[in-house]
Amino acid sequence: MSNLVAVLPGDGIGEEIIEQAVRVLSALKLDLQLEKADVGGRAYDVYGHPLPEHTLALAKKAKAVLFGAVGDWKYDTLPREFRPEQAILGLRKNLGLFANLRPAILYPQLANASTLKPEIVSGLDILIVRELTGDVYFGTPRGNRRVEEGPFKGEQEGFDTMRYAETEVRRIAHIAFQAAQKRQKKLCSVDKANVLETSQFWRHIMLEVAQEYPDVTLTHMYIDNAAMQLVRAPKAFDVIVTGNLFGDILSDEASMLTGSIGMLPSASLNASQQGLYEPSHGSAPDIAGKNLANPLATILSAAMMLRFSFQNEEAALRIEKAVAQVLEQGYRTPDIYEEGTTKVSTSEMGDAVIAT
């Protein structure tokens, strides 16, 4: 178990981007055992479920999951429990992956890729710490019911339960404070405490945990304001910590600020350093199988895997430096290409990283 990596390429471009990450890992000659399995739409096609038993079993046994991407329009009409994304939710829940780390970094070489003005985003380096197993994602009761009272009595309503228990907030708070300690020591907790009881509770626990980290400056921001400030002055942020739903929104918004979401990795961790590592982008079925996709987010996810699940900081840094170097050398997949640089394919980008 201690050196087992479950490799789950999934749908769309998943296969080709994972292939490059696997090549990079192999080139490093680490003592890792890689085992592949189906997940997502592809698994549904073969086994009738997006997260088949044997895939889940492999993921549980492994120290880390290297995940490509899931989803394709052709599964859009399936009942929700069979849709590809359910595999991600299932893995998070079954492995207890409560801490999602999503860096939004703008590489200086890619400053033009952003839709924002260079002076607003150049040098951007935010870390979003998103809680991943609580909140309105899994809270019960949920479903449809008949309204029992009030002006809509007698009609149907859809409903969900938003909730956070103390331990859930506390453990993600520790992750976030510790991450901030290693960075600029600024932590911004995002909630909607002016409206939500869940957020008031969240804020209360954040303030308690803050006592243990006097070197970190904790601030609080409402989610609506955070969504604005990310557009207005994103560099003012260092680490952001927030719940599952707000984190879903903010981490995607933040990654789009860079204009190069093909560069952004992510890690989802549990309490025993097991982790799932995946690019922040999706399965891009429109370019699948064409050797056009950017494999760097997946390669950087493999670096995060080495850092967090295998405590191999050296190998992680080696990958990260190699990626910075290929950018410096001017290699670009189509998503980040601009005049004056060298356009390369998915596999050529893998070659370039391995060569440095």
Next chain:
Amino acid sequence: MSNLVAVLPGDGIGEEIIEQAVRVLSALKLDLQLEKADVGGRAYDVYGHPLPEHTLALAKKAKAVLFGAVGDWKYDTLPREFRPEQAILGLRKNLGLFANLRPAILYPQLANASTLKPEIVSGLDILIVRELTGDVYFGTPRGNRRVEEGPFKGEQEGFDTMRYAETEVRRIAHIAFQAAQKRQKKLCSVDKANVLETSQFWRHIMLEVAQEYPDVTLTHMYIDNAAMQLVRAPKAFDVIVTGNLFGDILSDEASMLTGSIGMLPSASLNASQQGLYEPSHGSAPDIAGKNLANPLATILSAAMMLRFSFQNEEAALRIEKAVAQVLEQGYRTPDIYEEGTTKVSTSEMGDAVIAT
């Protein structure tokens, strides 16, 4: 009642921006009866409540509420039910103001104000239709409780109920489809139907109502993707319709794309054309009382009031044209000032609008 306007300036810059809007209304010599009352922190100071009985009574009696802004840091430590923002929530709930219309328009003269590149945002014209009285904002039960089962059994949790009943979705859908009919006929409904039961229900009703509007193209987008697409390609949107929580986030994000939130009005309507009209920006206590604030969002809110609550399209257009013209003439309050334009104060901006 039919010509009564409740004027609620509120806190911070509220007084000075409302003053200009009132001057503009007076200059139009309309048959309106304006009556002022306290709201927000100022009302708390005097009456011990941010929405005193007499203010609520006035608002209920009036055809429209012209609202400035509420909030100041000095009220941050009050228990939540006494904080200034509760006045807004109270007015929405008590007046049944379920439809919030928030345009995000980038005036060509202010294209530089945005943090986004001009080619991404110039000509931006989005309308966000936010449901305002349902969702997790008011759903019950909510509060704190002891966890009854599962891994966190025995500890405390904070919780809220997210919910939408059929009528609530249906009526906001109609508002949104009708708004789209008057514009580019594109409606994007934003939800999180891949995770939330409330969203699945929302989407289901949207699809049903769509049958009645065959001329409008309805699309669906997940909230995380919408938060990204607003940054990537905001001009692809025409009308966005969404729930209370997602609308809170997206409307603020969209308004910040323009870089000139001091220009953006909003309307909150109920089923009988009663409405609350307020600028999209906040109370800006840091510049309050200094004659520096931009009154145009409030003046444009007054125009929306004439359009929606008094069916006076002519007067509304007259105000809107006057605002476009003062921009064309180069008048700018400090928030939108740039070299080569004429910097004016709050009251001078009011003068300029009245003069045209």
